[in-house]
Amino acid sequence: MRKYFTVFILFIFSLSQAQELNCTVTFNTDQVAATNQQVFKTLQKSLTEFLNNTKWTDKTFKGPEKINCSFFFNVLSYNNVDQFTAILQVQASRPIFNSTYNSPILNINDKDVSFTYTEFQNLIFNPNSFDSNLLSILAFYANMIIAVDADSFSPEGGTKALENAMNIVNNAQQTQEKAWTSNGNQNRYYLVNDMISPTYAPFRKAIYEYHYGALDKMSDNLKEGKEGIRKALKTLREVSNVRPNAYLTRVFFDAKADEILNIFTDGPKVDITEVVDNLNRLSPTNSSKWSQISY
Template structure:
């Protein structure tokens, strides 16, 4: 009896340790498509959901409770003969220590998405080959989600996963828009190459300092946590000096702007005049939000 109990515990532990990294909600919106069988889009959604959540993206051991909460939305704008054109919205969050709050970490809108998909086809990721643009897109953003999440827990903790995403970019050069230098400075190519460049190191420093040093300390000392968050945001001003209007700065504030307003709109007061100046300088697109800080 004891032997069987031990075996069951071992199997249960192994299952937990080998859980996949992502707990991802995948949605396929096709409201604008009126001349196709809706079943193809429903099948695509299920295939993507299974692919993202059942693929082992790293060699790290994740417990089921440690899986990263994230979402991928494919908003289909055109469909013809198994060819899809879409916008892809990718978002992720991570828990804040000693709280029930999930802090948004990533919120990216990729407008250059096109792929082919045959209903019922298997989606399989091979890191050493380009098999389809759909697989490459999902694999790229899966690694980006894991990388940014890791950077919020340890300094430059996401490097291996950024490099995996960079490798996907390298093998996907013929996959369509978004994979090459010629596709603009807000392409997938520049997203991951900028992150790995020393020039953009303040972005990664800010991610760690904001989440691990500031947010994760809020439960113990909210005033100190706010002060640490200001220091983290100031790191993006360092990046702004050498790369004004950097894509990565926008990536940070696309995820964080509402949270920053909420953080500094209640609780213990801290001086925010300098913070407002920094925010208006590095993220002027969110100026209406920064005006709400009190």
């Protein structure tokens, strides 16, 4: 009996070490405040457990290696039965070497989220089929978070997770919902399709150069780290040269604009003429921020 108990404890311990995400899920229900709020509490708990307890890869992530992320649902409507519509903001960050700082790696605002959910229903994801919009959306973004995180640590390290995300998109084609199809615009389909496409290979290269090649070196040499960011922005410029106003360029700056501003307005001075020029060309919508970077 003791033998079986020991095996069971080891099994539970291995599971606690296996999952990849450290995720918080939040629901804002201000627009449906008159409805029964209990279903949202149940849903929040279920989604949190689903995202954190599902094993998304074949790798083992120990506690400190888990990826910090959040799913924020701004609920637009709920019909008091099982139909939900919402805007979903997905954010993720990764730690920077030899520091207490966590750098944002993803900040996606998905405005086309609709799903059905019956309170207390089991959430079990099958990667080989489309079972529900809710499960597919959660699994898609879980894989995208893992992909970008892996790309930030090794060149194209997130390829497997991107392939998993693309498989989810392919399985969801039967829904004909525009967020999953090429008929949409800057949606889930294009997010993963563009990251896999060789046309946008410099984007993934820039992710690696920016994080592993620059931020992770700042604790040793802040100026060298800034030079690394300048190199990463120059690489990202290759995407803009081929596809001006590319979706992935916007994705990059939705996560990184404030961080870049903070980096280049503090610490040792470097030649930022090229940096500011590239920033204005890559993300003109943030020109007011780039104007605060002094030469």
